[in-house]
Amino acid sequence: MDIATQAIEGGFADPVFDAQTVFRAVMDAMARPGTLQPLPVFARPPAPLSATAGAIALALCDNDTPLWLDLVLQPPAAIKSWLGFHTGAPLANTPADAHFALIATPAEMMALDGFSQGTQDYPDRSTTLILQVSDLVSGAPLLLEGPGIETTATIAPAQMPRHFVEQWKQNNQRFPRGVDIILATPEGVACLPRTTRIKTMEA
Amino acid sequence: MTAQPTDIATYNFAYLDEQTKRMIRRAILKGIAIPGYQVPFASREMPMPYGWGTGGVQVTASIIGPDDVLKVIDQGADDTTNAVSIRAFFKKVANVAVTTETAKATIIQTRHRIPEHPLTAGQVLVYQVPIPEPLRFLEPRETETRKMHALEEYGLMHVKLYEDIARHGRIATTYAYPVKVEGRYVMDPSPTPKFDNPKMHRSPALQLFGAGREKRIYALPPFTDVVSLDFEDHPFEVQTFDQPCALCAAENVYLDEVILDDHGGYMFVCSDTDHCEKRREQGHRGHLAPESPLEKTEPAQ
Numbered sequence: 001m002d003i004a005t006q007a008i009e010g011g012f013a014d015p016v017f018d019a020q021t022v023f024r025a026v027m028d029a030m031a032r033p034g035t036l037q038p039l040p041v042f043a044r045p046p047a048p049l050s051a052t053a054g055a056i057a058l059a060l061c062d063n064d065t066p067l068w069l070d071l072v073l074q075p076p077a078a079i080k081s082w083l084g085f086h087t088g089a090p091l092a093n094t095p096a097d098a099h100f101a102l103i104a105t106p107a108e109m110m111a112l113d114g115f116s117q118g119t120q121d122y123p124d125r126s127t128t129l130i131l132q133v134s135d136l137v138s139g140a141p142l143l144l145e146g147p148g149i150e151t152t153a154t155i156a157p158a159q160m161p162r163h164f165v166e167q168w169k170q171n172n173q174r175f176p177r178g179v180d181i182i183l184a185t186p187e188g189v190a191c192l193p194r195t196t197r198i199k200t201m202e203a
Numbered sequence: 204m205t206a207q208p209t210d211i212a213t214y215n216f217a218y219l220d221e222q223t224k225r226m227i228r229r230a231i232l233k234g235i236a237i238p239g240y241q242v243p244f245a246s247r248e249m250p251m252p253y254g255w256g257t258g259g260v261q262v263t264a265s266i267i268g269p270d271d272v273l274k275v276i277d278q279g280a281d282d283t284t285n286a287v288s289i290r291a292f293f294k295k296v297a298n299v300a301v302t303t304e305t306a307k308a309t310i311i312q313t314r315h316r317i318p319e320h321p322l323t324a325g326q327v328l329v330y331q332v333p334i335p336e337p338l339r340f341l342e343p344r345e346t347e348t349r350k351m352h353a354l355e356e357y358g359l360m361h362v363k364l365y366e367d368i369a370r371h372g373r374i375a376t377t378y379a380y381p382v383k384v385e386g387r388y389v390m391d392p393s394p395t396p397k398f399d400n401p402k403m404h405r406s407p408a409l410q411l412f413g414a415g416r417e418k419r420i421y422a423l424p425p426f427t428d429v430v431s432l433d434f435e436d437h438p439f440e441v442q443t444f445d446q447p448c449a450l451c452a453a454e455n456v457y458l459d460e461v462i463l464d465d466h467g468g469y470m471f472v473c474s475d476t477d478h479c480e481k482r483r484e485q486g487h488r489g490h491l492a493p494e495s496p497l498e499k500t501e502p503a504q
């Protein structure tokens with residue numbers, strides 16, 4: 001299949017309702033950090049962009065939202081064409097200009113503070129990171145607390161960034177600035193908004 | 204092709220175009236991630252005047268899907284012109300199911316009340332907000348209030364509340380009583396009676412606030428700390444009523460005064476009409492309840 005055909009195929013079959021369903025799953029996941037909000041397969045982007053991460057990009061990105069692709073997603077022309085065709089989102093010149101970042105290999109990603117953190121006046125002007133992970137159970141367990149969580153929640157996402165707990169603590173300390181994370185798994189989405197704290201177990 | 208054209212085909216689903224929905228959806232996600240912070244958004248013209256809840260309508264239109272069940276209340280009532288119009292609007296442009304029953308709704312759009320029936324996880328409460336800025340009456344300049352929020356400079360707000368105490372012997376503010384969210388942002392709970400403030404605290408439901416004219420969206424995720432501002436020697440207190448609802452005998456609910464005749468007759472009844480009807484269906488009777496059994500009202504089509 002040539003790139004032009006690949007770019008056109010694999011978008012939402014029913015753009016209005018698919019976008020609403022994907023958004024609602026992300027909204028519920030952001031409102032209830034650490035919960036997995038299931039999603040069926042709505043999009044078939046070129047590899048290695050995952051179906052879930054691709055669907056989130058289609059639901060949230062457009063020509064107002066510069067997009068950053070990580071080192072694995074940058075080279076394939078098919079991915080840029082697919083995202084360009086279906087969202088119209090321009091590529092961000094630097095991570096700090098990105099409204100959204102798509103990360104296929106979180107374990108090798110750059111530091112969280114390299115992305116836009118927003119400003120003290122406009123903390124919403126920050127990058128939302130979409131991390132592709134294979135599951136939420138096989139990584140190091142993270143005990144979560146904060147808004148949206150009644151007591152505590154636990155997830156163990158695979159392939160998380162290096163020194164994630166320490167990086168996330170620093171992200172918390174920048175509040176109200178900071179990045180928010182959407183974890184895209186083959187089953188659905190889970191979120192870590194900047195308010196979520198990772199509790200370190202007492203030794 | 205055998206499909207018949209339907210009403211809905213002549214509208215964008217839920218009225219707004221997809222680009223507008225995406226923009227509002229992104230603002231909602233930021234609002235949830237920064238509880239109590241007012242996210243700017245590019246408010247659209249809606250087919251209803253400002254003051255009719257265009258901010259709340261845009262939020263509802265951006266989150267609603269075909270499986271949702273919508274309830275709309277105005278000052279607690281499902282049957283006012285404003286509530287009926289908004290409900291009819293969404294029935295027409297999104298073809299969604301509507302209800303007056305708090306427990307059956309997935310989305311509740313509200314003007315100035317929180318239902319008496321406890322909200323549950325999975326429900327979304329959408330507030331129509333006229334003035335989202337709690338510091339506006341202290342400082343008219345947006346650039347200044349933004350700086351005050353950025354620097355957490357809320358001293359003036361406390362001074363104003365304390366002046367109330369000096370003048371009235373208590374904090375006289377009874378509506379739009381300011382709250383602090385997660386120990387950080389001071390937020391306007393919209394002009395709900397302060398009676399409802401405690402219901403915002405650690406609610407299992409997601410609360411979204413839309414201000415159309417002022418172009419702001421803000422949010423309270425579930426289980427978020429929402430504390431009404433007060434002082435050690437003058438703690439926050441909700442309004443109390445010295446009599447139960449005249450129709451259903453409910454206590455510890457918010458009551459409205461209803462004029463009965465030209466001779467100064469009045470009664471106090473539940474502001475939440477669904478709550479009052481439910482209680483009367485269950486057989487609760489206040490001292491002015493009519494003899495005949497209550498007829499169930501259906502939402503306007």
Ligand SMILES: [Zn+2]
Pocket residue numbers: 448449450451452453472473478479480482
């Ligand atoms: Zn009553």
